Amino acid sequence: MxxxxxxxxxxxxxxxxxxxxxxxxxxxxxxxxxxxxxxxxxxxxxxxxxxxxxxxxxxxxxxxxxxxxxxxxxxxxxxxxxxxxxxxxxxxxxxxxxxxxxxxxxxxxxxxxxxxxxxxxxxITETRSKEAALYESKSFLRSIVDASPVAIITSDEKGTMLSFSRKAEVIFGYKESEALGQNLTLLIPEPDRSRHDQYLNHYLETGERRVIGKARQVMALNKNGERFPVALHTNEFHDGERIFIGFIEDRSEQIATEQRLEDIKNQLQHMGRISAMGEIAASIAHELGQPLTAAASLAGAVSLTLRKVEFPQRDDAISHLNETVSEIRRASEIIRQMRDFMRKHKTAKSLHDVNHVVEEAIAIALIGAEAGGVHVTTNLGSDVGEAALDRIQIQQVIINLIRNSIDAMQDVEEKHLTISTAKRGGFIEVKVSDTGHGFSDSVKKRLFEPFFTTKEEGMGIGLAISKSIIDAHQGEIIIVETESLGAMFIIKLPVGDYDETTENQ
Ligand SMILES: Nc1ncnc2c1ncn2[C@@H]1O[C@H](COP(=O)(O)OP(=O)(O)OP(=O)(O)O)[C@@H](O)[C@H]1O
Ligand SMILES: [Mg+2]
Missing domain, CATH: 3.30.450.20 (PAS domain)
Structure with a gap:
């Protein structure tokens, strides 16, 4: 065979x-x-x-x-x-x-x-190993794409989606299988949606880069039809044909936070002004009260003296003096009422997570500070919990403490700011300490006086307002003696809830 x-x-x-x-x-x-x-x-x-x-x-x-x-x-x-x-x-x-x-x-x-x-x-050894390598590199790439915290979407020249990463599924709400083969316009709200084809054609015809290679803030559309802000970065590459790739970051939360901080800042400024007016009114009333009382009693005394002497139009003079006394009394009364009115600002308390309140205040107070070389340490106690407080007012107090610390550290080398919270004996304590220039005994005595300041630009009302706010919370604001340079303030707020509102008197 x-x-x-x-x-x-x-x-x-x-x-x-x-x-x-x-x-x-x-x-x-x-x-x-x-x-x-x-x-x-x-x-x-x-x-x-x-x-x-x-x-x-x-x-x-x-x-x-x-x-x-x-x-x-x-x-x-x-x-x-x-x-x-x-x-x-x-x-x-x-x-x-x-x-x-x-x-x-x-x-x-x-x-x-x-x-x-x-x-x-x-x-077929070589072909196989090439295939295996290709498969491996493809799945490696896919793992990277899926692990990316930014959504990654690719499309062809016409805008037909070719890939849709896991994060894209999360932020847009479409499954990859739903998105593939559909046009990118699915994810774009009007008015850009109608113009998208035009944009693409314009780019393909002229090569003029309006979007490609650039980062932009745009609105996107999710599966529920809700618009949300995104940061979009697009680019292109060639894999036989032209492929567009988009990196998309959901900015809704960030923008909401920024907006919230902005709102709080505005509210604080507003509250600050009201409180400041109250303090100013109180201080003016106090300053004017004494001379007005003195003027009234002096005018009264002159009127009594005049009764003892005889001269033409004596009665007219006495009656004018009496009117003067009553006008002065009226002025005093108006000032007193104004003071009462300004100070009768209510403190609106509700239960708040103290650490959260402190964190927000820190964020606002530090805007612009970190660039000035201030090293910040926060140490928020895990068991601090809630307290009944007027959030805006308490934040105003903390912000003033932090700003004071930053001011005090302007000319020192070691700029360390430490903010901590802790629960101790029925009180929640918020401690702000710095390594600034500190203060002398004479300054220390006057810290809480309205209009006492050592700063050129200062109004000197920060600590005075803080004190009245903390008083209205049945709390305490104390200065702690430290061995080292710098200052340390502690705000103590009672734990638990009490009256909904208390008059800030
Ligand atoms: N951490 C600190 N270190 C050193 N001095 C301080 C500190 N905090 C407050 N002071 C002193 O207390 C004074 C009063 O502070 P306060 O906050 O009442 O007013 P201010 O900061 O001067 O002005 P503003 O009304 O803008 O707050 C300050 O001018 C400063 O001299
Ligand atoms: Mg201040």
Missing amino acids: TDDILKKLGGSLASQILETVDTLVVILDRYGEVIFFNRACQLLSGFTTEEAIGRKVWDFLILDEEIDAVRRTFEKLTAGNAPAHFTNYWKTKNGAPRIIEWSNNTLKDEDGSPAYILGTGID
Whole structure:
């Protein structure tokens, strides 16, 4: 038989062709022994024809773990019901495995029984490893894209979405499967939505970059039809065709926080003015009260004296003086009423998480401060909890303390500001300390006096207002003596709730 087929092949054109082609050509007899092993096989395996011919293929060419599978396939081939295609490893002479994709054929005897197996194979080792590498790099890239905290979306030239990262799913509410194949306009609210095609065409025609390569603040649209602000950065790359890539960051929370801080700042300024007016009115009333009282009693005394002397129009003079006294009294009364009115500002208390209130105040007070080299440490006690307080007023107090500290550290080298909260003996304490210039005993005595300031730009009402606010909270504001330079203030607020409102008297 063997001779038969070899004779058929021997010297023929067919045999020469088989020797020259790059394809692997092996012929096995019905026992699995190699009877033909072309040049391509020799080159790939490292075995010469002499070494291969007459040996069972699984005795030298097949990887141990594949021997069984190869034998089973061989049996099926000889039984005539063979899989036409088969992939397995060849163990080369130097031990390196190669992956071969086989196309098999069974050659029959004259009596029709399978006599030879003809296998033609291609070495796909390189292709496979390239595919594997490509697959790996693709899945690696996908993991990066999915891990990105910014949403990443790619589209083709027409705006058809090609990929939609996990974060994109989160912020837009669409599943990747819903978004793919749809146009980017799905995510764009009007009026930009209608113009988007125009924008794209304009860019494709003119190459003029309005958006590409730039970061912009725009509005986006989620699946619920809600608009939200995003920071959008777009770019393009070429992967056979032009691909647009967008990096999108949801800015709603950030903008809401900024807005909230802005609101609080405005409220604080407003409250600050009202409180300041109250303090100013109180102080004016106090300053004016004494001279007015004195003027009234002096005028009264003159009127009494005049009764004892006789002169023309004496009664007129006395009556004018009495009117003067009553006008002065009226002025005093107006001032007193004004003071009462200004100070009758109510403190609106409700339960607040003190740490949260403090954190917000710090954020506002520090705007612009960190650039000035102030090193800030916050140490908020985990068990602090809630207190009944007027948030705006308490924040005003904390902000003034922090600003005072920052002012006091302007000319010192070591600028350390420490803000901490703690719960101690029925009180929540907020402590603000600094490494500034501190104050002398004489300054210390006057800290809480309205209009006492050592600053050129200061009004000197910060601590005075703070004191009245803290008093209205049944709390205490104290200065702590420290060994080192700097100042330390502690605000003590009672834990738990009490009257909804208390008059700030
Ligand atoms: N941390 C501090 N270190 C040193 N001195 C301080 C500190 N805090 C307050 N002072 C002194 O107390 C004075 C009064 O402070 P207060 O906050 O009442 O008014 P101000 O800061 O001068 O002006 P403003 O009305 O703008 O707050 C300050 O001028 C300063 O001399
Ligand atoms: Mg101040």
